[in-house]
Amino acid sequence: MHEVAAAGGTAVLVRRAADGDQLAWRELVDRNESVVWGVSRAFTANSADAEDVCQATWLLLAENLDRLREPESLTSWLVTTARRESIRLTKARRRETPAGLGSPLLDRPGHGDDPERKVLRSMANSRLWQAFSRLSQSCQQLLRVLSVAPEASYAQVSQALGMPRGSIGPKRGRCLAELRKQLLATEVPEEAAG
The missing domain is CATH 1.10.1740.10 (RNA polymerase sigma factor, region 2, helix turn helix motif)
Structure with missing residues (x-):
């Protein structure tokens, strides 16, 4: 500052x-x-x-x-x-x-790895985005805000999304659990599901 x-x-x-x-x-x-x-x-x-x-x-x-x-x-x-x-x-x-x-899926950055890693990463990213797209709209919005502005306070996130501040943490946990469930259902390798 x-x-x-x-x-x-x-x-x-x-x-x-x-x-x-x-x-x-x-x-x-x-x-x-x-x-x-x-x-x-x-x-x-x-x-x-x-x-x-x-x-x-x-x-x-x-x-x-x-x-x-x-x-x-x-x-x-x-x-x-x-x-x-x-x-x-x-x-x-x-x-x-x-x-x-x-x-x-069209909004992914490229990677400068060897071809094999590029293919594996592309497959994992594709499966991740597929799993993410199956989440509810409110989960997608919450996870996007928390990932692109991790320093934002829960009060700011609450205001941005119009949800009670006390529900952000629990909802985040439920959304991440659902994302993990979706990833495991699409058979993403263990290191990608992390």
């Missing part, structure tokens, strides 16, 4: 950023980027869409900095905005994307 953090809380940073202070803006982004990314990724089908949602969320904040009614609740505003933008984009994508092309 930058030296501006010592200058005050979120409301002070919002006011300073609205006045054009680039360090205050950078601090606001640094404090909240993982939450915005986590919400965006949880509610979109792939990384490219999540990046679009993040960009739209930050743009909306920049356009509305001086109009925030409760600047100390900036994180809540960002979570709500990212969720709404994700839903808006998802609805737009449904109208334009042929069925099956929005699959997370």
Whole structure:
């Protein structure tokens, strides 16, 4: 974090950023980027869409900095905005994307291993995504948020997903147990099911 953090809380940073202070803006982004990314990724089908949602969320904040009614609740505003933008984009994508092309299977990074390892990893990843896709939508969203923003607090995750904070840990455990069950049902090798 930058030296501006010592200058005050979120409301002070919002006011300073609205006045054009680039360090205050950078601090606001640094404090909240993982939450915005986590919400965006949880509610979109792939990384490219999540990046679009993040960009739209930050743009909306920049356009509305001086109009925030409760600047100390900036994180809540960002979570709500990212969720709404994700839903808006998802609805737009449904109208334009042929069925099956929005699959997370198309959103995997490449690996620079030898060919045998690449094939084995590809098979394991494919089975993992198949098992993941059989989870309920709420489990998929929760696991995505927790995996892309592991430093997010349960309060932030609760707000992002609209679920009670006390249910996040138990639901996470149930979702991971179901994912493991799905993986074992698809006969993933032991090291991949881990």
